Amino acid sequence: MSLASKKYSFALIEIAKQNNMLDEIYEEFKIIVTELTQQADIWSLMNIPSIETSQQKKLINTIFGDDINQYLYNFLMILFDKNRFNELEFIFLAFKDYYLSEKNTLEASILSVNELSEEHMKLIQVKLEKRYKKNILITNKLDESILGGLIVYVGDQVIDGSIKSQLNNMKHELKELRLQELGVN
Known part of the structure; x- marks a missing residue:
């Protein structure tokens, strides 16, 4: 800009x-x-x-x-x-x-595999407002690549609770474990 x-x-x-x-x-x-x-x-x-x-x-x-x-x-x-x-x-x-x-507001974008219900959106909004102490405007975007769970973008922060992320973390941990067993790490 x-x-x-x-x-x-x-x-x-x-x-x-x-x-x-x-x-x-x-x-x-x-x-x-x-x-x-x-x-x-x-x-x-x-x-x-x-x-x-x-x-x-x-x-x-x-x-x-x-x-x-x-x-x-x-x-x-x-x-x-x-x-x-x-x-x-x-x-x-x-x-x-x-x-x-000026309006004490943040935008949040939620990635999910399926569209979230109004009830779920409201629940997430309340939790985010409590966490950030600001009004939150939420949009829900669909992304099948995350496999399940949610990824929440608030400002410049990312809260990644996706299945894809969890699988990648497990894969990394298994590699580390295998390297330790071989005495490499």
Whole structure:
């Protein structure tokens, strides 16, 4: 993430805070970034240097029109004017980090073989909130390669309770045991 991305993000944060619109702007910003980046054709159009800035602005207006906050709309127009629209995702990530910090919230991602029930998700959320003393936003992602169990990612920490990990640990321990029996270790 570039210093410029952080500076632009900070500018939008200041505007949002001054106007008591932090939640509203965060939600709208998230929708805009998600919609634009998931539409590969539109995203590439928005970032082609040979396309006139006025055409790119018109496209944003056509897609989102009056559906977005005026401050956020103006911010997007400034990004075009300053040739920084290609950094939109990074600007949003910096904005999101600040927003979650402001809300005393962490994101957690849980990998499992099968989709977890609401009851299990809530139980994990309560335990993580107790452990980290923060609100936790949880998403469940499926990954059959872990064979079973769970892998939980919270911030930069990993809690690995997967069967795959346990099998790898057992394999390593058996190798060590065998080396000790042979007198190598």
